[in-house]
Amino acid sequence: SQKIEQNSEALNIQEGKTATLTCNYTNYSPAYLQWYRQDPGRGPVFLLLIRENEKEKRKERLKVTFDTTLKQSLFHITASQPADSATYLCARRKDTGRRALTFGSGTRLQVQP
Amino acid sequence: NAGVTQTPKFQVLKTGQSMTLQCAQDMNHEYMSWYRQDPGMGLRLIHYSVGAGITDQGEVPNGYNVSRSTTEDFPLRLLSAAPSQTSVYFCASSYSTGDYEQYFGPGTRLTVT
Numbered sequence: 001s002q003k004i005e006q007n008s009e010a011l012n013i014q015e016g017k018t019a020t021l022t023c024n025y026t027n028y029s030p031a032y033l034q035w036y037r038q039d040p041g042r043g044p045v046f047l048l049l050i051r052e053n054e055k056e057k058r059k060e061r062l063k064v065t066f067d068t069t070l071k072q073s074l075f076h077i078t079a080s081q082p083a084d085s086a087t088y089l090c091a092r093r094k095d096t097g098r099r100a101l102t103f104g105s106g107t108r109l110q111v112q113p
Numbered sequence: 114n115a116g117v118t119q120t121p122k123f124q125v126l127k128t129g130q131s132m133t134l135q136c137a138q139d140m141n142h143e144y145m146s147w148y149r150q151d152p153g154m155g156l157r158l159i160h161y162s163v164g165a166g167i168t169d170q171g172e173v174p175n176g177y178n179v180s181r182s183t184t185e186d187f188p189l190r191l192l193s194a195a196p197s198q199t200s201v202y203f204c205a206s207s208y209s210t211g212d213y214e215q216y217f218g219p220g221t222r223l224t225v226t
Contacts, residue, residue: 008153034214043117043203043217044156089155091215100146100171101215105155 003027004092006104014112019077021107023090029068030092035075038087038106047088048075080111114139117218119204125224126194134189134221136204142216144207145187146171147179149200150220156203162187194225 003026013019023033032051036044050057050066050073057064063076077084087106120135138145146161148171158171162181176198178190187206191198201222205215 036215041220043205043220044215045217046214049214091156100158100161100169102158102172103148103156105153 004090004102004104006088006090006107008105008107010108010110012110012112013080015081017080019080019084019109019111021075021088021109023073023075023104025071025073025092029071032093033064033066033073034091034101035062035064035073036089036091036103038089044089077109080109082111082113085109085111116140117204117206117216119202119218119221121221122219123222125226126191127226128194128196130194132191132194134191134202134204134223136187136189136218137185138187138204138206138216139185140206140208140216141184142206143184143209144213145181146205146215147177147187147189148203148205149173149198150203151200159189159202191223196225199223199225 005024032049034049035047037047038044048064050064061078065074087108089103089106091101091103117138143164147159148156150156157173159177160171160179162168165181165184168179181187201220203220204218207213207215
């Protein structure tokens, strides 16, 4: 099955800076990637979906890129705030023809005031 | 709309006991799934359903059963609980296949002693 990898080490940044999180995948390029936010003790919340024919997608302070050559997606939060502190997960379709998602283990972001 | 609801929120079982985790959604979503989340391992898919009467296995189905008799409900049954099933369980739903954003429930924290 396809794998999806995120940096398991926490990312600590100062308020106001841009946070950049990485999601790498193996084998075939997925038709899309999804990004979720998860706060402690709660379920993940959908943020953005980017398709393979979209190099970049934006939503307010969030930006996602999709590089099929590098097999990588980058998730950026500009002008970060302490309220952005959470774990961020990326997900892809599990296998071709199977309608299920596989998730990365997530990267914890801590924004210091 | 209540979205995706899960009961119970917390549960402690003894090894060998059985129980059912309840999941319901009021968004008329066709696709529902169950994940377990363990520290450092991310979300792992247990079972999923693409519509009433249709279910399929995910990555870690052993020890769990599901059925989908209605669009709204997707219960997860633990047949004979084992300590390895100690985890946080999330139910999710989406409009159609996994290609759409997933809506997650608040989770059930299960401890098996």
